[in-house]
Amino acid sequence: MKDLKLFMRSFKFKRSKLDLSKIKKITIQSCKNGLGDAIIISGLPKILKKHGYHITILTLESNALIFKENPNIDEIICVGRTLSSSQIKKLKSLECDLFIDPNNKTSYSDWVFKMIRYIKPHHTLGMNYPKFFRIYDSIIDYKEYRSHISKRFIYILNKLNINLSEDQYHYDIYYPxxxxxxxxxxxxxxxxxxxxxxxxxxxxxxxxxxxxxxxxxxxxxxxxxxxxxxxxxxxxxxxxxxxxxxxxxxxxxxxxxxxxxxxxxxxxxxxxxxxxxxxxxxxxxxxxxxxxxxxxxxxxxxxxxxxxxxxxxxxxxxxxxxxxxxxxxxxxxxxxxxxxxxxxxxx
The missing domain is CATH 3.40.50.2000 (Glycogen Phosphorylase B;)
Incomplete structure (x- = not known):
């Protein structure tokens, strides 16, 4: 029943094709629970910013401090597991050419799918989701079971024609x-x-x-x-x-x-x-x-x-x-x- 509800939430009639020439504004989903996850993902905005993208981070309020001082992030949207009317309004007004979700299917996927439907990005990129979850236009098949989690971002960057080795990916911490x-x-x-x-x-x-x-x-x-x-x-x-x-x-x-x-x-x-x-x-x-x-x-x-x-x-x-x-x-x-x-x- 959970998968059926998730399927219903994810349904879209037509997937879009990835056209890099049309991507200017990228939203990164960074809503996992811990500060550690936010620290790991902190290296991604710097790389994307260097290639000219406008970067929005979608995060929990508890993790936002990792991103607030980062000069490579243009906008931060804090969300709660229960979306408020003001948060929904913010998501609906967000301009997004590419929505990146670096995580596998989790217990909060239904919540992420809701946010995607409010944002209505032109293209969505997910990892390891079965293709019947149609919320993602592009899906990276990632089976590096014993690789460090930062390897995921190398796969994502490669999808954007940004070639980087794993040892070139570094966390990027800013604070007052x-x-x-x-x-x-x-x-x-x-x-x-x-x-x-x-x-x-x-x-x-x-x-x-x-x-x-x-x-x-x-x-x-x-x-x-x-x-x-x-x-x-x-x-x-x-x-x-x-x-x-x-x-x-x-x-x-x-x-x-x-x-x-x-x-x-x-x-x-x-x-x-x-x-x-x-x-x-x-x-x-x-x-x-x-x-x-x-x-x-x-x-x-x-x-x-x-x-x-x-x-x-x-x-x-x-x-x-x-x-x-x-x-x-x-x-x-x-x-x-x-x-x-x-x-x-x-x-």
Whole structure:
């Protein structure tokens, strides 16, 4: 019944043909839940803008901060899962030559289809949808089950005759300078120490460290000479973690403070992929811990690969038993020591 309703929502009498000469204004659908997804997609507007396109981002209000300062984005439209009358009016007034949806069929496809029907773009581009969902004029058959998610954007760009290799795709983060100024001031008394950013909690319990693991990692960090560790994450979760002489809990709640801390740190430890992607954006030495999750709609897509760090400075540890809580801290410590030695040798 869900697929039948989706089919009804997607129906259009005639598909349009992709004519690149008629495409000037592009809308990118970026309405997935997490900030990590927004960080990954942030590299696309810069490339498209360079080729002369007008760029509109369609996003959730909670993710809009990733895009608001980006000079390569001409317009941002924030939408909710229940579309308000003002949001519907905004969608109906949007001029769109090409609507790009970089995601597979998901639980919110019906909602995306509604927005497309309000926008009425001249051409729509989707990924992996069966052809009977007629809402998409062009469909990219993407079966890179073990490739990083950024590979999707290479396929999309190729469709627009923009040739780019995967290693040329970079995240593109902008935010107000005031956060840099405050973090530089905060870190100024630690100039003789390496700064480590530690993110112990993810959005799900299975991807988060246990209290015992956090205690052991803090002990390792606090006893490492010339290292100062700052714990970041959801304040409701990290506020109860005890501080030590060389370990503090970040009390600056805005996400951009965390971005700035990562920008100016020396190494990152994280179980959360949004922090992993930020470490990638600033090419920071990283130890990340993954928990072998798969895509809920299509389990052929393995998240260990799809959302991996994807850069040379990023170390990925796969926890056994599909949860970070099963990671032996000895395994972490071995990688941690190796990473510190590597950083010190570069200095």
């Amino acid at each position: 300078n005031e956060y840099d100024i405050e973090i530089k001031k905060f870190l100024s008394h630690l100039q003789n120490k390496l700064i480590c950013i530690f993110n112990p909690f993810a959005s799900s319990e299975k991807r988060s460290f246990s209290n015992n693991q956090i205690e052991k990692i803090i002990k390792i960090c606090s006893t490492t000479p010339n290292l100062f560790t700052i714990i970041v994450g959801d304040m409701n979760k990290i506020s109860s973690i005890p501080e030590t002489k060389n370990v503090s809990v970040n009390k600056l709640e805005h996400f951009f403070y965390t971005v700035a801390l990562i920008k100016y740190c020396d190494l990152v430890i994280s179980v959360d992929t949004s922090i992993v992607h930020l470490a990638n954006a600033y090419n920071k030495p990283l130890i990340s811990v993954y928990s072998s999750e798969v895509d809920s709609i299509n389990p052929k897509y393995e998240n260990n690969y799809v959302y991996k760090p994807n850069y040379n400075n990023g170390i990925q540890i796969i926890a056994p038993g599909k949860t970070a809580k099963n990671l032996d801290i000895k395994v972490f410590n071995e990688q941690f020591v190796n990473l510190l030695n590597s950083i010190k040798s570069e200095d």
